[in-house]
Amino acid sequence: TILYEVADGVAKITLNRPDKLNSFTVQMHGELAEAIKAARTDESVRCLLITGAGRGFCAGQDLGDRAVSPGGEAPDLAESLEKRYNPLIRSIADLEMPVICAVNGVAAGAGANLAFACDIVLAARSASFIQAFCKIGLVPDSGGTWSLPRLVGPARAAALMLTGEKVPADKAADWGMIWKAVDDEALAEEAEALAKHLATQPTAGLALIKRALKETWTNTLDQQLNLERDLQSLAGRTRDYQEGVDAFMNKRQPAFVGK
């Protein structure tokens, strides 16, 4: 249900249940977790790219899945979040490399919030984002109630989550929900070029930038200044910092190793 390939320092994960718009099943969660672990533990991988096969990116939970079906006895959805969605979102946030999401089509429910958990989101112009949860009586999950207000502000987040209104890619970019919208034909190439570029960059430093960006939401200015001091101390001891400065001073292209 997913495709995994590694080339040029980039691990690419393609959600691959196109006839169901790549909606999540227990099996897909399992394979996705394995793939992210493979990317994390493969020394050659310095950037992760996530995209979808077919006309959709991801329609969230597969609502036909018996484990979450409200038919008969009420299901305990906490288990689904605790065992699958929450670890997924944490594994992306904690991954010590940039994670790019190429949203090739509709991203609904947990599919939209999976995209927002990634570090840089590009979307095809025909793609759209839907907080579909409210339409079936559920609460946005997969970190959406954390990420969306931070991305677009409380007024827009509230309306989107309470109405489930579809946001087209261009509007999502205008609102700061994603990095940018690109022509449908250009999405794969542009996302892959960005991923390949990032895979040549100072990966350890980029991972420290991720840390700083994550902590900023709960820190005071004083705490964040202290954090920057600590992270810069780590960054300053990397091989890539030496290489970056040496290359700059000698007017040559740097050759970063990611450490």
Ligand code: LHQ
């Ligand atoms: C689907 C789905 C889908 C199954 C399209 N499931 N088949 C966490 C924990 C535990 C429980 C519950 O949830 C969660 C997190 C969540 O993500 S909750 C939110 C779940 N997602 C949704 O509510 C979105 C449901 N899908 C839609 O609203 C539409 O399909 C969208 C707006 C995404 C796309 O609309 P269309 O472009 O018109 O496509 P379609 O509706 O015709 O879908 C194509 C096929 O995919 C169709 O199957 P069929 O056999 O008729 O061709 C759909 O039934 C199937 N599909 N989403 N989530």
